[in-house]
Amino acid sequence: MSKDxxxxxxxxxxxxxKCLSECPELALPLEQAKKExxxxxxxxxxxxxxxxxxxxxxxxxxxxxNAQPCETIVYHWWQEYKxxxxxxxxxxxxxLRSSIFAxx
Ligand code: SF4
Ligand code: SF4
Numbered sequence: 837m838s839k840d841x842x843x844x845x846x847x848x849x850x851x852x853x854k855c856l857s858e859c860p861e862l863a864l865p866l867e868q869a870k871k872e873x874x875x876x877x878x879x880x881x882x883x884x885x886x887x888x889x890x891x892x893x894x895x896x897x898x899x900x901x902n903a904q905p906c907e908t909i910v911y912h913w914w915q916e917y918k919x920x921x922x923x924x925x926x927x928x929x930x931x932l933r934s935s936i937f938a939x940x
Pocket of ligand 1: 855856860861889892893909
């Protein structure tokens with residue numbers, strides 16, 4: 837794994853895919869959810885999370901193994917922010933962003 841997560845319990849993750857299949861926004865078919873979660877656990881940026889995830893953090897409650905997968909999503913967003921900067925819609929909403937977001 838490329839990142840030592842603080843709250844995500846990698847050892848608890850059985851790659852069952854429930855977090856991404858029960859997610860109200862992604863609702864991936866189970867087999868696809870398993871594959872996507874495996875990639876996310878390796879630190880890969882997931883286009884599914886980029887385009888559809890709203891950050892509701894409910895996936896922590898869907899996980900039957902208390903792995904707390906939300907941190908992988910927050911980390912993913914941080915990675916994307918570092919690489920591509922603030923998303924356009926966020927930039928519009930965060931008028932004071934220069935004082936909120938430190939320069940990268
Ligand atoms: S935080 Fe994102 S991935 Fe998790 S349940 Fe909410 S929308 Fe789905
Ligand atoms: S984080 Fe939890 S719900 Fe998601 S794949 Fe791993 S064990 Fe399953």
